[in-house]
Amino acid sequence: MPRKLVAGNWKMHGSLTDNAALLAGVVSGAQGVNCDIAVCVPFPYLSQVQQVLSGTPVRLGAQNLSEHAKGAYTGEVSAAMLKDFACAYVIVGHSERRSLYAESDAQVAAKFVAAQAAGITPILCLGESLQERESGVTEAVVARQLDAVLAVAGIAAFANAVIAYEPVWAIGTGLTATPEQAQAVHAFIRGRLAQHDSAIAANVVIQYGGSMKPGNAAELLSQPDIDGGLIGGAALVAEDFLAICRAA
Numbered sequence: 001m002p003r004k005l006v007a008g009n010w011k012m013h014g015s016l017t018d019n020a021a022l023l024a025g026v027v028s029g030a031q032g033v034n035c036d037i038a039v040c041v042p043f044p045y046l047s048q049v050q051q052v053l054s055g056t057p058v059r060l061g062a063q064n065l066s067e068h069a070k071g072a073y074t075g076e077v078s079a080a081m082l083k084d085f086a087c088a089y090v091i092v093g094h095s096e097r098r099s100l101y102a103e104s105d106a107q108v109a110a111k112f113v114a115a116q117a118a119g120i121t122p123i124l125c126l127g128e129s130l131q132e133r134e135s136g137v138t139e140a141v142v143a144r145q146l147d148a149v150l151a152v153a154g155i156a157a158f159a160n161a162v163i164a165y166e167p168v169w170a171i172g173t174g175l176t177a178t179p180e181q182a183q184a185v186h187a188f189i190r191g192r193l194a195q196h197d198s199a200i201a202a203n204v205v206i207q208y209g210g211s212m213k214p215g216n217a218a219e220l221l222s223q224p225d226i227d228g229g230l231i232g233g234a235a236l237v238a239e240d241f242l243a244i245c246r247a248a
């Protein structure tokens with residue numbers, strides 16, 4: 001079983017002042033917690049957070065990147081730029097990017113490759129909408145999203161990647177997948193990777209995301225194929241985030 005990873009996704013939240021307070025709480029509580037911990041922060045705060053986290057066990061991540069290396073892409077941020085701030089992780093294909101910014105499976109795959117090429121571990125988000133779940137196509141959707149990356153990056157790339165299963169209907173809604181629902185999709189994802197390479201599949205971290213909170217984290221994290229969490233709302237409160245880390 002891989003070591004668990006709990007990553008905060010701050011989304012578009014924060015200020016210099018708020019970040020300092022939140023990070024002070026997270027860092028002081030992170031000592032001695034028996035899992036990997038990361039925070040994925042908005043681009044303007046990479047420098048601030050890098051400095052605060054330096055010398056601590058908490059790793060830095062970003063929430064998006066460009067699939068391009070450089071050039072005339074106004075407003076975009078490259079993998080090399082993230083590497084300049086010692087980002088260990090970058091989220092790719094978050095459902096908000098896919099739905100609000102029309103990121104395609106192919107674009108997500110290109111971002112995954114760009115992150116890895118710079119030595120940054122991508123956190124690849126997969127997940128179905130409520131309508132897709134109700135129509136019984138959850139596995140087909142997750143398979144399509146995963147296969148798009150496998151086709152471009154290959155199975156070996158998953159030795160240096162994290163997957164986050166995030167049912168869209170559970171993100172920020174207070175609705176959480178039941179441990180059984182989440183476990184079933186996690187096992188499906190791991191099984192699909194195992195068709196290519198069973199050792200890589202066994203070792204890849206597959207996080208659950210979608211309204212994970214202190215009250216439901218332990219049960220979710222006790223499932224055999226749930227290796228951590230990608231935490232939105234609860235990552236903005238140090239005590240809640242740390243409670244989830246302790247549950248892991």
Ligand code: PGA
Nearest residue numbers: 171172210211231232233
């Ligand atoms: P949530 O967000 O924990 O607020 O549901 C999770 C995510 O979007 O990564």
